[in-house]
Amino acid sequence: MKRAVKVRLYPNKTQQELLQKHFGACRYVYNRSLALKKYAYQKFGVNVSAHKLIKRLPILKERYEWLKEIDSQALQQSIRHLDEAFKHFFRRVKNGETPGFPKFKTKKHTKQSFQYPQRVKVEGKKLYLPKIGWIKAKGVRDDLSGKIKTVTVSYEAYKYYASILLEIEAEPIEFVREPVGIDMGVVYAITDSDGNHHKIEDYSPRYKKELIKLEKCQKALSRKQRGSKRYQKAKIKLARQHKRVSNIRYNFLHQISHIYSENQAIVEDLNIKAMTKSAKGTIENPGKNVKAKSALNRKILQNGWSLFFVLLEYKTNHNLIKVDPKYTSQTCSRCGYVDKANRITQSRFVCKSCGLTINADVNAAKNILARGIHGNNARQQPKVA
Numbered sequence: 001m002k003r004a005v006k007v008r009l010y011p012n013k014t015q016q017e018l019l020q021k022h023f024g025a026c027r028y029v030y031n032r033s034l035a036l037k038k039y040a041y042q043k044f045g046v047n048v049s050a051h052k053l054i055k056r057l058p059i060l061k062e063r064y065e066w067l068k069e070i071d072s073q074a075l076q077q078s079i080r081h082l083d084e085a086f087k088h089f090f091r092r093v094k095n096g097e098t099p100g101f102p103k104f105k106t107k108k109h110t111k112q113s114f115q116y117p118q119r120v121k122v123e124g125k126k127l128y129l130p131k132i133g134w135i136k137a138k139g140v141r142d143d144l145s146g147k148i149k150t151v152t153v154s155y156e157a158y159k160y161y162a163s164i165l166l167e168i169e170a171e172p173i174e175f176v177r178e179p180v181g182i183d184m185g186v187v188y189a190i191t192d193s194d195g196n197h198h199k200i201e202d203y204s205p206r207y208k209k210e211l212i213k214l215e216k217c218q219k220a221l222s223r224k225q226r227g228s229k230r231y232q233k234a235k236i237k238l239a240r241q242h243k244r245v246s247n248i249r250y251n252f253l254h255q256i257s258h259i260y261s262e263n264q265a266i267v268e269d270l271n272i273k274a275m276t277k278s279a280k281g282t283i284e285n286p287g288k289n290v291k292a293k294s295a296l297n298r299k300i301l302q303n304g305w306s307l308f309f310v311l312l313e314y315k316t317n318h319n320l321i322k323v324d325p326k327y328t329s330q331t332c333s334r335c336g337y338v339d340k341a342n343r344i345t346q347s348r349f350v351c352k353s354c355g356l357t358i359n360a361d362v363n364a365a366k367n368i369l370a371r372g373i374h375g376n377n378a379r380q381q382p383k384v385a
């Protein structure tokens, strides 16, 4: 489990100068790499990998003497961040969202920061930053040492800070109930490996009505003249309706997470799943502008599930297990046979190999449970006939 701590730094004059050089150099390498990536992509249609860019760093250092003062790993890290930015960009393109091409960093408009991937130490009330030395810091403790993952140094409103990401072991707790796999549906619905279904409509009879109202509010707003008084009124009404719907969702997630707080809960890792499931054909999707709307619905749903996991993590004292979601909906939970055709409809699963007939969501939840028990990252190899 990871936790972040932000501490204030009090560098002396020399250290301040060195820190400023680090901000500048990391920004320089970031922008230079971005320019190169952009050029190579536009001119030749190739994606220059982070690995290649990192390999070029020593050449750059030979050319620019001032880069030698800078921590190499911090420079490498800024290239990796750029790579992340591109990955997010391509994901958004794929999902039909506003892509937002990675931007150049400017001294004026970007928060000044750089990151150490490792090697930061703590002793007493001081923090050791490679190439800069021991800096006085407020809020650090000796026991942080050894658990430090990355450290991001930033300069905000003329003050220096370090955001320390820590890897902490979760305190094991004894669960009074059996482990359970939990499958998250395409609408606000949750199914577990014991065969229990929780639908938001059952927890809030008002939910569907409020959704319809929400849609009416959206339509009403779209008919009003932008900037007019009626427009303003409709906008406020819509915002209130949004709040009503999101409150219902929040209460639902809260109640369900409470139900599973005494189990060793196992869920799918949403980061791996990353919006691969289509949200088509849901009650929140009436059919118009399907693409844009389903992207939006996925987003809402993802936020919902992320929140659910946060609640569950909290209530299970960080003992939530997340597993690889690959093939959970196509795999037979009895014999392990994997086939798209196993899933006859949204809700019915009939195994083409052993004949198991089961609710599709319960089947998925059982697979999730099995993966959680047989090892967190165990990928079930598809047994294809």
Ligand SMILES: [Zn+2]
Pocket (backbone or CB within 6 Å): 332, 333, 334, 335, 336, 337, 351, 352, 353, 354, 355, 356
């Ligand atoms: Zn089977």
